[in-house]
Amino acid sequence: MNLPKGSSMDAYTDRLSEYLDDEDLDSLDRARIEDHLDTCSACRAVLAELRDVSARAGTLTDGAPAADLWPGVVARIATIPIGRPAARRISFTVPQLVAASLALMLLTGVMVWVARIGGTRVDIEPMAAAPGGDPRFTPAVEIADFADVSFDAAIADLEKALAAGRDTLDPQTVRVLEENLRAIDRAIDQSRQALIDDPANLFLNTHLAAARQRKLALLRSATALATKG
């Protein structure tokens, strides 16, 4: 790229190495650099330093490294065994395979029958520490964490969008929507409170999740309404 007329000093100093090595410079740039050197003592000093470095580099000779690491690396690679140990082979006769298939089919059928026709299915109560029991056999109970970062973020975004667009909605409609969102929040709070006492309760966990989804759905509808204007 040619040096434009009136370039800054940095533009010239960046090209001094090429000037010194006589590389990639066309006659126009070379002429401009030479004109600049006539008037710029700083660039002349840089050029002199570059000449000095180039001269000293030319006097250096190649030498072998003080230590060669390669022989040690080669020696260690040679000690690693190659190939996998022979696999143990298990085989069945055809009658054995047929018998195994029949047994599997029978077992599957029995399991399906029990699942469909079998008796009452009652959730097993979660295990809890028995008072005075052997602490070695008492499982630790962890309080469930009901914070769902992605859910809370989605709710916050929708609430923000709704707040921004609420002036486009009829005030009565806004009141109705807020009242219903509060109703869902109460349901969420009640589920959460119950979960504090009963954190492993499957019903409460799914019920809480469903209430959250309902809140998201209502917020989406309300936001769509507000942005539709």
Add this chain to the structure above:
Amino acid sequence: MIRPVVATAMMLVSMAAAPVALAQDTRTPRAPDTDETVTVTRGARLNVNNFAGEVVIRTWDRDELHVVARHSSRSKVAIRNTPATVSVSSSSSSGVASVDYEITAPAWMPVKVDGTYNFVNIDGARAEVSATTVRGDIVVKGGTGFVTARSIEGEVMVEAARGRINVASVNERIRITGSSGDIVAETTNGDISLTDVEATSVEAGTVNGNLTFQGSVNSGRYRFTTHNGNITLNVPETASATFSVRTYQGSFRTNLPLKGASPADARRGRRVTFTLGSGSAEVELETFNGTIRIQRPGTTQSRSQGRDREAAGGSHRE
């Protein structure tokens, strides 16, 4: 004793007032501002877009659309008729138009009504129906295929619909009667009532409200959920279903010969399963705070738990 003069005066006044009163009682509707009939192409769909007012749609067997509208002189109704769609809309020099429509459409014509402050009444459609509004009740009688009715501040009532029925409100109740197919009904603050329903699947949910179902349950999947409210299923003894019952702060009652564990086990969210008949249909009933009842049609609830009492042990008969 009234003097003859006074009596005569009273009679004359009454005679003079009578015609005025009669005129008021007749309530003659105001003459329409728009009255237009267009021939429509078989297969076309009707789209009505009305910001505010009433939209009443009836049907007939002609391939014509008759639009009658009442509106202010500053509003204008436009009917755009193409082979695919007939659009009815309005505009107003004052910004928004409030129009009351009475439309008679072919029964075969799919109908769609959109608006913000609309009361919608669609009767006699034998095709798809879709009605949405923000404020206003929706009443749909008929409809086949996809039947959709959504309001935020309004009741939704669907009757004699067949197909995929999807109804929603936010702040009011939902009633579905005499309908069949797959039903989805959701509201937040309101009851949901399904009566004389033959559904292959039901998904009904509310937050603050009761759920009531009366219909056949012999196959398919049914799910009823509420947070604060009771769930009452009225099913005949000949029904065939497996009921999964869950309530956290409520109770379970039945007067049907259900096989299963004690209803007293249905507490604190435990899922308790009962079977009626061969258990073909799958029915899930869940409430956080409320009573779940599975009972014979016609059962009346009494506070003293006389007729409808909680069964104990393995027996569920009254």
